[in-house]
Amino acid sequence: MIVIVRISMDDPPIMESMSEMEQYIRAGNVIALADATRKGITRFPEGAVICRCAEGSEVEQIDRVYREVKRIKARFLGMMDEHAKFDAGVLEGVIASLNSADRHGISSPRAKRYPYFSLPYNNIAAMDDRDYRERALDAVKRCLPDYSLVPFASSVCFVARKNIVDNFGLLDTDLADLETAMVDFSARVNEFGYSSLMANHVYLEGDYSEGPIEFEEVFERLRERYSYLPELLSRYFNENIDESDRFFELFVKEPQKKKKLLFEFTVMPPFYNGTSEFQLHLLEYFSQLYSDKYDIFVRVGDDASKYHRLQQRFPEMHFSETFSDVFHIGLSATQPFYAEQISYMSNHCLKIVFSVLDIIMCRSDYLRVMDPPRDNLVRLGASISDGMVAISDYTREDLRSYFHASPEVSEAEVRRILISTDADSEMPDEDFSSAVPFEEYVLVVGNRFRHKALRETLRAVGGTDRNFVVIGLSADECVGDNIVGFDSGKLDDSFISYLYGRCSALLFPSVYEGYGLPIAIALRKGKIVVVHDNPLNRELCNSYEEVAHQFFFFETFDEIDSALNRVAVEAKDIPRGELASTWKDAVVQVEEYLQEILSRQSTFAMLNHRRFLTSLLGACTERTMEVVAAPAPSLRDLLVERFLENHPVRYKIVKALYRGYAHVRK
Numbered sequence: 001m002i003v004i005v006r007i008s009m010d011d012p013p014i015m016e017s018m019s020e021m022e023q024y025i026r027a028g029n030v031i032a033l034a035d036a037t038r039k040g041i042t043r044f045p046e047g048a049v050i051c052r053c054a055e056g057s058e059v060e061q062i063d064r065v066y067r068e069v070k071r072i073k074a075r076f077l078g079m080m081d082e083h084a085k086f087d088a089g090v091l092e093g094v095i096a097s098l099n100s101a102d103r104h105g106i107s108s109p110r111a112k113r114y115p116y117f118s119l120p121y122n123n124i125a126a127m128d129d130r131d132y133r134e135r136a137l138d139a140v141k142r143c144l145p146d147y148s149l150v151p152f153a154s155s156v157c158f159v160a161r162k163n164i165v166d167n168f169g170l171l172d173t174d175l176a177d178l179e180t181a182m183v184d185f186s187a188r189v190n191e192f193g194y195s196s197l198m199a200n201h202v203y204l205e206g207d208y209s210e211g212p213i214e215f216e217e218v219f220e221r222l223r224e225r226y227s228y229l230p231e232l233l234s235r236y237f238n239e240n241i242d243e244s245d246r247f248f249e250l251f252v253k254e255p256q257k258k259k260k261l262l263f264e265f266t267v268m269p270p271f272y273n274g275t276s277e278f279q280l281h282l283l284e285y286f287s288q289l290y291s292d293k294y295d296i297f298v299r300v301g302d303d304a305s306k307y308h309r310l311q312q313r314f315p316e317m318h319f320s321e322t323f324s325d326v327f328h329i330g331l332s333a334t335q336p337f338y339a340e341q342i343s344y345m346s347n348h349c350l351k352i353v354f355s356v357l358d359i360i361m362c363r364s365d366y367l368r369v370m371d372p373p374r375d376n377l378v379r380l381g382a383s384i385s386d387g388m389v390a391i392s393d394y395t396r397e398d399l400r401s402y403f404h405a406s407p408e409v410s411e412a413e414v415r416r417i418l419i420s421t422d423a424d425s426e427m428p429d430e431d432f433s434s435a436v437p438f439e440e441y442v443l444v445v446g447n448r449f450r451h452k453a454l455r456e457t458l459r460a461v462g463g464t465d466r467n468f469v470v471i472g473l474s475a476d477e478c479v480g481d482n483i484v485g486f487d488s489g490k491l492d493d494s495f496i497s498y499l500y501g502r503c504s505a506l507l508f509p510s511v512y513e514g515y516g517l518p519i520a521i522a523l524r525k526g527k528i529v530v531v532h533d534n535p536l537n538r539e540l541c542n543s544y545e546e547v548a549h550q551f552f553f554f555e556t557f558d559e560i561d562s563a564l565n566r567v568a569v570e571a572k573d574i575p576r577g578e579l580a581s582t583w584k585d586a587v588v589q590v591e592e593y594l595q596e597i598l599s600r601q602s603t604f605a606m607l608n609h610r611r612f613l614t615s616l617l618g619a620c621t622e623r624t625m626e627v628v629a630a631p632a633p634s635l636r637d638l639l640v641e642r643f644l645e646n647h648p649v650r651y652k653i654v655k656a657l658y659r660g661y662a663h664v665r666k
Contacts, residue, residue: 001076006034017086021045034065057176078159084206093202094159097147105194108154111204120249143251144200152186153196180221243607261294262330270307271489274517279333285587336381346614356390358514382409384610394536395514417589420581421520432498441467443503451512460557526576547577
């Protein structure tokens with residue numbers, strides 16, 4: 001092997017490795033020193049080839065030395081920076097990666113200066129800390145494959161097959177800058193099918209005072225030769241970087257540091273509903289119970305963060321619409337329905353946990369046809385997750401039965417954690433009597449989703465002499481002197497508590513739920529609940545034995561009135577139990593499950609397969625920061641968004657097809 005070292009300093013750091021270099025020469029290798037110093041090299045290893053080349057650019061000096069040694073027979077030609085610590089073991093490790101395949105043309109060891117050659121690649125400065133460096137190098141062989149394919153080799157140190165250099169040249173002397181010439185060399189030989197490698201298990205020590213490479217400047221110099229270079233590097237970081245490299249820093253033993261936990265809440269709505277209640281209570285109790293255990297990051301939309309006052313309520317947590325960090329574990333408090341969310345968690349979370357609240361978006365076709373297809377996203381989410389949390393047995397079984405032919409879902413690990421409510425004040429101080437014209441009423445709770453069955457319920461009970469207050473429909477939608485309605489979502493907490501506290505009973509007519517939070521709220525306040533007779537509500541009744549006698553069931557809407565009549569007759573004789581479970585109980589179970597998953601060893605084969613699966617999402621784009629309940633875009637809107645700007649020809653074709661389809665429908 002021939003090793004070229006350019007010397008520009010009178011006493012460079014590499015000369016501290018004089019004895020190692022002399023041993024390397026005695027073993028039959030050649031070290032050629034490009035003497036670019038003013039006074040000449042004052043110390044040099046015995047037997048080294050010395051080439052005086054003080055004039056010319058850095059690239060020209062190295063080229064001059066190469067021409068001196070080109071005639072020497074050798075299998076490999078290498079180059080090393082004068083700031084490096086010479087170690088024959090590093091060079092041998094690099095050669096081993098080249099020997100693994102004949103199309104491996106150039107290889108470099110791990111080193112600090114290049115962005116993706118550092119450990120970890122996204123924190124170059126970390127290796128300045130000697131203690132961290134020792135732990136990092138200890139983790140290398142446990143975590144990283146022998147080598148990785150990279151866009152370009154490193155000018156700090158590289159080894160190339162000498163026959164490739166002899167055939168296609170080394171550094172282009174028209175490029176005075178060494179970094180630019182190195183990228184050019186890598187790109188040039190790659191056009192003939194030779195790959196650049198990074199030898200993961202060897203690390204080149206050295207004192208590199210310069211900052212990391214500014215690739216933007218390099219690419220600008222090479223724009224006419226290789227216009228694809230920016231896209232190549234972007235694709236490497238976004239798609240091709242090995243997952244073990246992406247998450248490497250999480251495997252370095254740092255016992256004093258907290259685990260990094262991500263709450264993936266990008267679809268938190270800027271109003272109150274069952275989803276936001278679940279998310280808010282996770283934050284509340286993790287803040288109270290586990291702030292010393294986790295460094296908590298919350299990825300959430302700005303509108304939701306401001307509406308719920310998250311930063312003011314939880315100042316010890318980190319809030320942003322996105323983070324560049326990697327996390328030990330990420331928890332989404334929603335189903336895997338969102339492509340961007342799935343992709344982000346795959347890229348940034350070593351462990352992934354999704355929640356299953358319900359799958360109405362899959363069950364009901366009018367919701368199911370929304371773009372993109374939810375079914376495939378659920379399959380993908382289940383495939384890449386380390387576990388899922390279902391908020392009831394019913395939800396877990398509903399998921400498995402719907403996806404019975406998809407083993408990645410039906411056989412996935414799903415932990416049942418029954419959520420609940422917390423006690424609030426008996427009655428708010430505010431007087432809301434002017435907003436409710438009834439002394440006695442039944443509270444009906446739902447929203448505009450069809451499965452909540454509010455309109456069907458009101459048609460069934462509208463002609464009775466009983467009063468109803470409806471949360472979920474506006475006053476204009478509630479026809480009748482005995483019915484008053486309030487839109488859900490933006491109602492004040494105190495007002496909602498007032499409505500629950502004064503009602504004679506809760507009527508919750510929804511025919512499909514994952515849990516049914518209004519039921520628990522009413523039970524917590526000692527109320528009778530009238531609910532649809534379905535497996536979920538029976539599960540709740542059986543789970544809450546202390547309040548089971550407060551459940552009344554109906555099968556058809558026509559039976560609601562008779563059920564309410566029974567409540568009116570029997571209510572005074574029914575003892576009121578106290579709901580035992582709380583949100584805190586549920587959150588403690590969630591944390592225990594996260595700990596269980598964290599205790600499992602990650603396999604990089606699984607991580608790389610996960611990466612491959614999520615890379616297929618590239619064509620799937622969504623606006624996850626928008627309100628989930630926003631109107632679905634029209635087909636025309638989707639065509640404009642997908643094709644008009646980037647694919648105008650496709651847009652015209654699809655637009656014509658769409659017009660024909662619309663004409664047929666008419």
